[in-house]
Amino acid sequence: MKNSIFTFMQKLLKQKYQTDIAANSEDILIHTMSGNLEETLYTIGEGLGHSTDLVIRRMTIPSNPPCKAAIIYLDGLANVKDILDSLLIDYRSGDILLPQLDDIPPLSLIKEYLLKSGEITGTSDFKTLYHMVLSGDTVILVDGYNEGICASTREWKDRGVTEPSSQTVVRGPREGFSETLRTNTALVRRKIKDPHLWMETRQIGRVTQTDVAIMYIKGLVDDSVVDEVRSRLARIDIDGILESGYIEELVQDEAYTPFPTIFNTERPDVVAAGLLEGRIAILVDGTPFVLIVPAVFTHFMQAAEDSYQRSDISSLIRLLRYIALMIALLAPASYIAVTTFHQEMIPTTLLVNIAAHREGIPFPAFVEAFLMEVTFEILREAGIRMPRAIGQAVSIVGALVIGQAAVEAGLVGPAMVIIVAITAISTFIIPSFNMGISIRMIRFILMIFAASLGLYGILIGIIALVLHLCSLRSFGVPYLAPFAPYSLGDQKDNVIRLPHWALLKRPSYISPNNRQKQTDNPPQKPES
Structure with a gap:
């Protein structure tokens, strides 16, 4: 009996200790950085467990008086060569080789005059700082300032654009998505050069913080479906997202069915065709498979090559x-x-x-x-x-x-x-x-x-x-549209496909707002 009580008390103390650790960790994440550089660097090192791939490079800014600064990044995720070159750092001493600029504060000097990075943001809390560093960005901290500079330096090794292996075609593009989100979004934008192609990105997963993006064409898509996609993604509360299959199971309408209700593809041309019909694409960082919603039964029976043949x-x-x-x-x-x-x-x-x-x-x-x-x-x-x-x-x-x-x-x-x-x-x-x-x-x-x-x-x-x-x-x-409910006008590109000049309108069950696809202009026979 005594052993049981002792074991029970141990479990309670252990649970309380773990809860306190988690609460303290969460407090550190939302805590604002102090102006003390060494204190901030110590907190960052402790938060990341003094990982061996964490690089903290100290340097001196030639202000009056000179002040200390530091560059923080993760080796293997960030390409800091441009950052170091733009700051004109002496690789041996770690000092900035610039004449003294008395009238410009050190933080403004770096942000407005020195950095050549295309994307620069500021951060004052540790949660944002950790996310930027773990995403491959470089953070610059200056002693005396409770704000850091985040420069976009993401450049890790990826598979590149190769031919998709699961959806091959005889006639059609040979490029497929990769595991990098920005590469995949660029492949879609190469095919749709329209300013109304909008993209929204959020992080899902308490531990992995995976970047998930939704793409749609404003004016073609049903706004209520976009709101529903946002709502379902916002309700996801999970430790990690490692592949788009996680998202598919968490946002689908019906869980107890053998039939897929969300279409997936690794071809940019299929995603572009879906966007032009008024559908929404969900892209997940770390996987070449992109989700397309909404999807109906006939969508799964069509191949990309159907639009390229007669x-x-x-x-x-x-x-x-x-x-x-x-x-x-x-x-x-x-x-x-x-x-x-x-x-x-x-x-x-x-x-x-x-x-x-x-x-x-x-x-x-x-x-x-x-x-x-x-x-x-x-x-x-x-x-x-x-x-x-x-x-x-x-x-x-x-x-x-x-x-x-x-x-x-x-x-x-x-x-x-x-x-x-x-x-x-x-x-x-x-x-x-x-x-x-x-x-x-x-x-x-x-x-x-x-x-x-x-x-x-x-x-x-x-x-x-x-x-x-x-x-x-x-x-x-x-799911059985346009068979049930039946729509005669949507049968032109369903089981059979009419010529492209006859496909004047988009499917009514996908894009009810803007159905007009092209003007009625059938091909003319040459005069004899």
């Missing part, structure tokens, strides 16, 4: 995607239902062949399909996670070898191998990876319905699926 080619490919969607969703379930409950629907010759091949198979059709589907999903994941040089070869060879061996061993029939292969190939045609995963998940549910009730079970599953899709919203926009 309208007839794009329409044919889109129709092919929807056919592949139905095959990926219904093929295994239909095979199970027909072979188990509705053999009369199969032609006699084909039924005899299927029965002959399944004669020695000990499992029902559902177990047979389930085993093959799970095996293929395992091979798919193995091909993704393995090294790129051997991953694709292992997945292909593994599928061929396992499929052939399973047929020869009498575990599955040849028809089931064909069904699973066609289903897998159809899944790969879906442009959005998130939507492909959703179809893969729902396929197993429909297989269970088919094994229980046959085609009636599949019909019940489809009805429930459509009702669920009709109930979804993406930032207030119906």
Whole structure:
């Protein structure tokens, strides 16, 4: 009993101690810097744990009388060469080599006459100072002043602009986003040179302080959707944001659904096209994937290349995607239902062949399909996670070898191998990876319905699926728009795509304020 009481008291004291530490740390963050340079530098060193990458360079300003100053930055995040050159610092002694300027205060001398940095701000509290230093900026402190100068010197190594690996095209731009926020915003502004392209940036994450930016075109976007995006981002209270997937889960309308309600892409041209339609882009520092809202079901079935090919080619490919969607969703379930409950629907010759091949198979059709589907999903994941040089070869060879061996061993029939292969190939045609995963998940549910009730079970599953899709919203926009609610004018760039000269208006469910996209100017035939 005494030990229990002693342990309980220890926990209380430890909790109180940790609370006091957190409160003191928070007080230090909001505390205003004093005019004593050494005291401020000591506080900064203590706050950052005297980290080895923290650089504090002391120097002397040739004022009358001379005063001390210091440059603070983090090695690896900041490029201070321009700062040091603009201050004309002697690298050996650390002094500023300028004649004495008696009439100008040292802080004004540095801020107004010496620094060549494009962005200079002032700070007087430690919270802002820590954020600037940890973001790669350089802070200059002068003895006797309770204000510091923050100069933009962010220059860290990044991956650069390369071709996106997850959304490739035959015809179209080859540039993709990187992990640097400013690089990504510049790629978007290169494509939309309009002053109405506005951007707002905020920091999300108590520990990571990740920069998150929203971009939209003022006048095209629905202002209520912009306010809703701001509100949802402001409600996020989490320790860290490491990827845009964090934001996607925290701001989506419906959490309990297999379908994605926020579109993501690593292509600047896709983001630019979405902005021109009146959508909003959410960019997160540290990831090449940009979120686009609002998003509807048809948005996930369209690829970037659809706008670069001729309208007839794009329409044919889109129709092919929807056919592949139905095959990926219904093929295994239909095979199970027909072979188990509705053999009369199969032609006699084909039924005899299927029965002959399944004669020695000990499992029902559902177990047979389930085993093959799970095996293929395992091979798919193995091909993704393995090294790129051997991953694709292992997945292909593994599928061929396992499929052939399973047929020869009498575990599955040849028809089931064909069904699973066609289903897998159809899944790969879906442009959005998130939507492909959703179809893969729902396929197993429909297989269970088919094994229980046959085609009636599949019909019940489809009805429930459509009702669920009709109930979804993406930032207030119906998920099945423009099918439900139906809009005839928005069908021009939906399942099929009309020529660009016929796309006169933006979708009404995205941009209700400014729908006019271009003037009615169809191409004229040359005179004979």
